[in-house]
Amino acid sequence: MNITAEDILGNPEYRAISYGGYREVSRETQPTVAELKEDMKILHAMGIRILRTYNVQLPHASNVVKAIKELKEADPDFEMYVMLGAWIDCKNAWTDQEPDHEVESEQNAGEIERAANLAREYPDIIKILAVGNEAMVKWAASYYVQPWVILKWVNHLQEMKKKGELPEDLWITCSDDFASWGGGDPEYHTEDLNALIKAVDYVSMHTYPYHNTHYNPEFWGVPEEEEGLSDLEKIDNAMERALAFAQGQFQAVSDYVSSLGVDKPIHIGETGWASVSDGHYGPKGSRATDEYKQGRYHELMREWTEAEGISCFYFEAFSEKWKDPHNKKGSENHFGLLTVDGKAKYPLWDLVDQGIFKGLGRNNKPITKTYKGNKDSLMLEVQVPPTRREQTIPH
Template sequence: MKKNYKIFLIACISVFMFACADEPITEGEEISGGDEVAGFTPQPIATGDFPMARNGDTLLGNSDYLAISYGAWRTTTRESGANVPTVAQQKEDMKILAAMGIKVIRTYNTQGFLGLDGISNTENLLIAIDELMAEDSNFEMYVMLGIWIDALNSFTDEEVVHDQESAGNALEMAAGIKLAQDYPEIVKVMAVGNEAMVHWAPYHVAPKIILDHVKTLQALKAAGTLNKNIWITTSDNHASWGSLGSGSDYDNDDLKELIATVDYISLHTYPFHDSFYDEGFWLVPEDEAELTVQQQVDAAMVRATNFALAQAADVQKYMLDLGVEKQIHIGETGWASVANVNYGDAGSKAADEYKQKAFYDAMRTWTNEFGASLFFFQAFDEPWKGDANNAGDSEKHFGLIDIDGNVKYVAWDLVDTLNNAGLTRGDVSAFTQSFDGDIDSLMETVSAPKAAPVNNEPQEGEFVILGTTLYSGASAFGWEDTAWAGINTDTSVLTVATDPAAAKDWGWGSAIGTEGQTEDLSNYTQMTFEIRGVTSAESVFATFQFSVGYQDTMGGEFGTNNFVRFNTAGYELTEDWVKYTIDIADFNNTSAAGLKVVNSPFAIFDLQGSTITKSSIEVKNISWLE
């Protein structure tokens, strides 16, 4: 019987918000357990001076003010000059995001890329928002202003000095302060550094450097040089915020002081990336093996969401253990829709639009309930990111809308809203649903995680043919190339592929065995295994007869085949895994003498001239039992 799951990620039932609605872009079923699952203490309520919207509403943690990470670049390179996003281009983007219900965006630098007029891409963004607010009193868009921080010699051929900072940091700070002063109704948060402390970042700096800059901004705010309601933070990986706990490489006095100095913790969590390094994460557990692909994916996405929440909960615990109680907001998390390295079919199989939407829905649901802002990464695909020579690099595909105006599954229902408003983006004159809005076409691109190897230890009185691995010295092979046989080492599954074109006049066959070696299996009384068929047309199973059994060296040059027939006499091949335990005495031709000289303790073949089909047979957990 298939296991019943309460899956909160429902593929085909998604409600999207329209312009001016007070709901998330997408709504999923409530995450079962909510805060209790991840072990959270309730989010504290902001007091004193804190970022507010134009009407006085609390900005951060308010589900009426959805947030997203924003990058404006539409080109394959990011550099100063003609490619720098203009005010007009960014006005297009802000209108699109506003129509999607987004009211808070996050940026990453202040002055590094200048257009032909000498104005930075970030200042162009603030000009664009300022003009839109002047043109329409109902228009709102607020900014979490990123200030890029890196170590001395970062992005050069020189050795990086992580406890010293680059000269460019002072320029970033100065530009950030000026922009916050010039646009106090727009810039509501200043984030000093983006993943600037996490050790895997080649440009990372010591926490003391971030702490000193945060203190500088807090002093300016206290002096009235900056808006008193602006919040100051740094936005970094969960490890940098202490999720690894006391005694870790990140646990130090400067970090503890930093946590006490920022106005809130801006946390990054990426199960999409982190789970790749967890060997067991993207494997289907044995108790989910009988679920459909969609159910297996849904279950994996529940795990992915809880992965993210657990990291956030660990950060909160570290903070509370310091005697500090502040809000935590998700400064960045996201999910790529395309990948051909690491996260694609050759790796974790994590990247696709279905999983992106599932993760988005789940995280929006939780953050809205918890009272946290979620700066989902990101609004639009940016072609300059990642490997310039690889169009399938996942870094290029984190957006909700791609560069050609295809709106991904997460926001399909917003396409009419965007088009009815007459919104455009560069050469994109109309937005379209990815996959032409066809869910079946989309689902064809969705891969389930690999099946987990079965780690059952051999029991007393058991001879394991194929468990997590084949028995010592054994291999899987086809007989005279009449069939293909092989073991998937990731899943520990034997696959036998049959093809009428490969069969000979005597039939076809495959087996597991050891060349020149026999086994004495005379003490065993049963064979057990799980089997299923894999084909594009299930109807062929009913007419596809074949034999399953073993081979001994009795009976001349080709030995003796001992077998039961499938799709007759009660043994059936179906698309679902079925476990059979068969008495050895029930196999045709079995003899006491033959059991002492078994050369292939498992075989699949057909020597009876039955109708053969082009399909595959999968088998796992093969043993002989006493």
């Protein structure tokens, strides 16, 4: 039986995650196929069945697919699928020249060709192809493009499907911020976006209440009527509001798509919560960052999305050091549910207790709990969100 994107997206039996296997401070050190297979076994044990990758400029994604293929050959019961990302940029992105957001990068055509070739080569593994990652949102100032660029490549890939040059059941999307999909500022409501919504097979949207604890923190601070609660109640209530914030962004995208007369699946391409931050989200900022809150957010998101038939490519599987190489405590380095050296953070402690990681590990180390499994030690670092009076709401 050929399993398709339609079968797995929104199906709680096919849990999804965003994955980068990088273990060093630079992507120049590519993870080996053997290391990727180590990670695949860990994720499979966690119940993950769909991985999201981000580009085919580097060998990482093709090696991930190769690792899955080899694991399937060794064990017919091993099941894993891929949402393959093709990276899209504007002209002069990541150079010392001014980015030109009205013109696309000369690299995009080659990236789309590589992605299409890989999807054609591994139709039993690659079920989704995503054109761009946060490539339309205006705050991606170093590389964002106009929606017509994404639309052009989505149409190109859809045409390839019609001609039989790609599997007809390969789903094509773009993975972008909720605002880029019409769920925020009306400046994004363009004819090109509307055409894109009609062209994709489903909408893949991102939502990050974590970042909004700093940038849009009205939902986060402890309201006056909750000031008499225990610290844990204040924290848990704040996490419930964080979930509601994400649900509101999802609903806003859904409303915009519906307003166009379009009935199309919407799934979450990214959402997550960092466990370490020395910046905006740490002790001197929004106090949003620790493993307890990460665990609650992961639990709340999984419960909601699985009950509603929404796939959630939770960000992310393992923490990666290259994201913010000059600042070890930068939050971007700490979104993983597992640390770089393979320790299970608080969201996964119960899985360690269940023994699902027995015989598995990363870098030849078994999977153990952070904080040596001592919740009291963990909770010493957990801070209560600021009261509304303490908050300085940025404008």
